[in-house]
Amino acid sequence: MxxxxxxxxxxxxxxxxxxxxxxxxxxxxxxxxxxxxxQHPKVMIIACSDSRVSPTAVLNTGPGEVFIARNVANIVPPHDPDAAPRSLAAAIEFAVKVLRVEHIVVMGHGRCGGVAALVSHGRGLPETQYLQPWVDIAAPALDLLPDESSGMTAAEVARASEYAVVKLSLKNLQTYPWVRERMEGGKLSLHGWHFAIFDGALVRLNPDTDQFEAVPV
Ligand SMILES: [Zn+2]
Incomplete structure (x- = not known):
């Protein structure tokens, strides 16, 4: 029936x-x-776990094209072989040493709850054993906020913080000696991207200007 x-x-x-x-x-x-x-992907993408920003959907990729690691707020912890957690470091190591990817893209996004938890120090969230300590790894990103951030609206601070976490993750990626080595050998490039959910805009970090610039559609 x-x-x-x-x-x-x-x-x-x-x-x-x-x-x-x-x-x-x-x-x-x-x-x-x-x-x-x-598999022989040329690109690794490190993105947020957020359900709205699947890189395969946003970037229209097919099978075998990108090696993806996702975590809350697309954070790359700095190199520290003695420390937990190691999940993301293992994925990066696999991508770089085994797959020998030529690019690593750190892809942040708008309305990121993980970055919001970092900025608000977990205000309004239940007490967490793993989430807050995880996002707090990116606390140094708050030092990367623009000088004028005190005069910004909450939405502007949120966006600037999302950008800053992408920049910190790129900085932390370079603390892994074998990442650095392949970069110095011209075999690996790092990229910082941000996808805004509301209007679907993708911006890329221009390393020359240190600014995020819109990808024309
Ligand atoms: Zn997120």
């Missing part, structure tokens, strides 16, 4: 899989077959 029970969020995913299997997977069947031999 027909049921009026609403489909659960997980049922939606299974339905999405079925659709994928009948369409995109079939269209790219040969590519998927080739990819069983190994």
């Amino acid at each position: 027909f049921s009026f029970r609403r489909r659960s969020a997980v049922d939606r995913l299974v339905q999405g899989y079925r659709q994928f299997r009948r369409t995109k997977f079939l269209w790219k069947r040969n590519l998927y077959k080739r990819l069983t031999k190994g």
